[in-house]
Amino acid sequence: xxxxxxxxxxxxxxxxxxxxxxxxxxxxxxxxxxxxxxxxxxxxxxxxxxxxxxxxxxxxxxxxxxxxxxxxxxxxxxxxxxxxxxxxxxxxxxxxxxxxxxxxxxxxxxxxxxxxxxxxxxxxxxxxxxxxxxxxxxxxxxxxxxxxxxxxxxxxxxxxxxxxxxxxxxxxxxxxxxxxxxxxxxxxxxxxxxxxxxxxxxxxxxx
Amino acid sequence: xxxxxxxxxxxxxxxxxxxxxxxxxxxxxxxxxxxxxxxxxxxxxxxxxxxxxxxxxxxxxxxxxxxxxxxxxxxxxxxxxxxxxxxxxxxxxxxxxxxxxxxxxxxxxxxxxxxxxxxxxxxxxxxxxxxxxxxxxxxxxxxxxxxxxxxxxxxxxxxxxxxxxxxxxxxxxxxxxxxxxxxxxxxxxxxxxxxxxxxxxxxxxxxxxxxxxxxxxxxxxxxxxxxxxxxxxxxxxxxxxxxxxxxxxxxxxxxxxxxxxxxxxxxxxxxxxxxxxxxxxxxxxxxxxxxxxxxxxxxxxxxxxxxxxxxxxxxxxxxxxxxxxxxxxxxxxxxxxxxxxxxxxxxxxxxxxxxxxxxxxxxxxxxxxxxxxxxxxxxxxxxxxxxxxxxxxxxxxxxxxxxxxxxxxxxxxxxxxxxxxxxxxxxxxxxxxxxxxxxxxxxxxxxxxxxxxxxxxxxxxxxxxxxxxx
Ligand code: SF4
Numbered sequence: 130x131x132x133x134x135x136x137x138x139x140x141x142x143x144x145x146x147x148x149x150x151x152x153x154x155x156x157x158x159x160x161x162x163x164x165x166x167x168x169x170x171x172x173x174x175x176x177x178x179x180x181x182x183x184x185x186x187x188x189x190x191x192x193x194x195x196x197x198x199x200x201x202x203x204x205x206x207x208x209x210x211x212x213x214x215x216x217x218x219x220x221x222x223x224x225x226x227x228x229x230x231x232x233x234x235x236x237x238x239x240x241x242x243x244x245x246x247x248x249x250x251x252x253x254x255x256x257x258x259x260x261x262x263x264x265x266x267x268x269x270x271x272x273x274x275x276x277x278x279x280x281x282x283x284x285x286x287x288x289x290x291x292x293x294x295x296x297x298x299x300x301x302x303x304x305x306x307x308x309x310x311x312x313x314x315x316x317x318x319x320x321x322x323x324x325x326x327x328x329x330x331x332x333x334x335x336x
Numbered sequence: 337x338x339x340x341x342x343x344x345x346x347x348x349x350x351x352x353x354x355x356x357x358x359x360x361x362x363x364x365x366x367x368x369x370x371x372x373x374x375x376x377x378x379x380x381x382x383x384x385x386x387x388x389x390x391x392x393x394x395x396x397x398x399x400x401x402x403x404x405x406x407x408x409x410x411x412x413x414x415x416x417x418x419x420x421x422x423x424x425x426x427x428x429x430x431x432x433x434x435x436x437x438x439x440x441x442x443x444x445x446x447x448x449x450x451x452x453x454x455x456x457x458x459x460x461x462x463x464x465x466x467x468x469x470x471x472x473x474x475x476x477x478x479x480x481x482x483x484x485x486x487x488x489x490x491x492x493x494x495x496x497x498x499x500x501x502x503x504x505x506x507x508x509x510x511x512x513x514x515x516x517x518x519x520x521x522x523x524x525x526x527x528x529x530x531x532x533x534x535x536x537x538x539x540x541x542x543x544x545x546x547x548x549x550x551x552x553x554x555x556x557x558x559x560x561x562x563x564x565x566x567x568x569x570x571x572x573x574x575x576x577x578x579x580x581x582x583x584x585x586x587x588x589x590x591x592x593x594x595x596x597x598x599x600x601x602x603x604x605x606x607x608x609x610x611x612x613x614x615x616x617x618x619x620x621x622x623x624x625x626x627x628x629x630x631x632x633x634x635x636x637x638x639x640x641x642x643x644x645x646x647x648x649x650x651x652x653x654x655x656x657x658x659x660x661x662x663x664x665x666x667x668x669x670x671x672x673x674x675x676x677x678x679x680x681x682x683x684x685x686x687x688x689x690x691x692x693x694x695x696x697x698x699x700x701x702x703x704x705x706x707x708x709x710x711x712x713x714x715x716x717x718x719x720x721x722x723x724x725x726x727x728x729x730x731x732x733x734x735x736x737x738x739x740x741x742x743x744x745x746x747x748x749x750x751x752x753x754x755x756x757x758x759x760x761x762x763x764x765x766x767x768x769x770x771x772x773x774x775x776x777x778x779x780x781x782x783x784x785x786x787x788x789x790x791x792x793x794x795x796x797x798x799x800x801x802x803x804x805x806x
Contacts, residue, residue, distance in 0.1 A: 146659075147652050148531055148631055152770040157749050161402055161416035163376035163423050175772050180758055204652060206532050209565065210770060212467040214377070214483030232535060235567045236467055240483035291357065305485065308493045309387060312353070312362055316495045319353040319364055326350075329588035329596045330366050330460055332393045 131245035133301035141200035141263035150210030172219035208237025340606035347478035374465025378488035405741035444717020447685035454584025458573035474554035476573035510620035518553035519784035522560035523625035527635035535565035563632035572604035629660035644668035684748035687765035688716025699789035705737035706795030763791035
């Protein structure tokens with residue numbers, strides 16, 4: 130189960146740089162970890178700390194008044210680059226549940242959806258307005274059942290979430306369970322036909 | 337008559353288990369490549385559910401990302417890498433997944449080894465926990481990178497929920513000039529459209545230049561499509577593809593081969609099929625390229641100047657460029673050629689194949705590596721290394737002062753001991769020049785194998801066309 134996401138309210142961190150790639154979010158050397166513990170410590174590691182390990186107070190994730198933030202307002206191309214899901218795990222482990230940006234890396238979006246991290250896409254000019262509000266300390270709020278996204282009680286947009294996606298957030302369902310529970314027979318039926326059409330894709334020794 | 341379809345649409349249609357919404361479908365995934373870094377957490381998800389691997393033989397595992405490129409006869413020195421490696425062995429044994437061990441001659445980077453073994457075939461879908469899985473699209477394979485959760489889903493269910501991409505044709509007219517390679521085309525393309533230029537799109541490369549490309553050149557091209565934001569890249573399968581694949585260990589044989597080829601011939605985009613977008617590149621106009629900044633879109637021709645951020649209107653972009661210049665230690669409006677380098681890395685799934693090493697060796701032959709430079713050749717696989725040694729390329733490199741290493745990702749991702757120190761500058765044939773990609777504080781310039789070789793010889797970023805004249 131991923132952590133259910135129903136209602137969240139908090140201040141937001143603003144990180145407007147364009148093309149913040151997953152190498153920046155989660156430096157490669159930490160990929161040697163084989164579990165999912167301690168992900169938050171690696172988040173933006175080389176921006177949060179200098180080479181000597183000294184914390185960089187100017188980096189938005191180091192601001193004292195944002196340590197409980199659950200929202201991130203980011204720049205275009207957030208999460209581009211490597212497929213590492215650790216980038217998403219580190220964000221959620223740190224406490225981020227919602228990222229707002231003009232657009233996201235493709236694989237990053239897929240990974241977010243599987244881990245209860247809500248991504249909201251919006252025009253760059255509107256994201257820039259939200260970044261200003263984030264800086265000011267406005268309260269960001271998301272209500273999944275009500276499909277609403279508000280800042281200081283003012284509605285910013287409706288959340289475009291299908292019934293199943295919303296349910297997955299609320300229940301903390303993981304896609305693997307949904308597929309294993311609902312789709313097995315469909316896959317089996319497809320597989321039999323596929324094998325008849327392209328037999329060379331299957332080893333003779335398989336079933 | 338049925339509607340004309342693109343190659344992408346044919347591959348997509350032939351793998352849809354069922355549509356979940358208008359544009360998302362449960363897609364059947366034929367094959368999955370695993371490496372030590374992509375899957376430890378995926379197996380935890382399987383263990384937890386006790387659900388098993390649906391078709392173990394549809395998977396193939398190999399260590400490549402974090403392993404050392406020296407001293408393969410000894411245990412891996414880094415305890416974390418050693419543990420990760422041991423975990424992979426334990427997992428594949430437990431689930432009966434075929435595995436190529438570290439000291440096997442077939443070991444190599446997933447995107448080099450997969451095609452080499454014939455594990456990658458036209459017309460199939462293939463997933464791997466690495467974004468450069470687009471490489472396999474060179475065979476007319478619908479191949480895409482996925483995260484660890486999706487690796488687990490593929491193993492357990494043989495299917496993934498995917499959103500259908502829009503289609504983008506990248507037509508390459510003309511012929512490449514001397515000293516210009518597929519890598520330069522890839523860099524020029526990313527420079528032209530930007531890192532998000534192909535986001536949401538599946539690219540198909542076509543046109544006379546692409547038809548004339550070797551499989552290796554096609555792989556280089558598809559490999560770097562991800563740096564333009566595309567998750568999928570394709571080249572239509574043709575005789576070049578079939579000749580390259582025939583007789584590979586896992587390719588079909590006999591009647592099955594003939595059946596497969598006749599099916600594969602039906603895959604190319606139909607006449608009259610419409611792409612959502614088209615981009616035209618003229619190969620004749622492409623010069624050798626090099627990146628100057630910290631994003632793959634920061635590319636210029638080697639005879640150009642480092643750009644001046646003050647010329648950029650967009651405020652955020654200007655700030656990014658300034659930051660990139662500072663990080664890279666470069667001065668705006670100065671020539672990029674002549675910039676001294678500390679290291680040269682020839683390898684990776686972009687340019688670690690035999691033709692790449694040959695192109696580099698041709699430049700290196702009879703010359704010496706500059707005394708200020710440490711230069712590495714890391715073949716993409718054990719078989720590439722062996723083939724290069726049979727041709728004597730190892731001697732050319734070693735005599736010139738290069739280090740000749742064992743196969744792996746090495747300095748492309750800097751997860752093993754091969755990495756830059758802060759401030760060091762590297763001419764690299766890999767695919768990403770992100771901050772810290774080759775080691776914290778390291779500065780990366782992406783370029784072709786021939787250009788990397790030239791940089792090793794002169795000790796500076798060098799226009800290969802001038803070196804050849806020397
Ligand atoms: S060589 Fe680099 S890009 Fe290719 S698979 Fe290895 S780490 Fe990924």
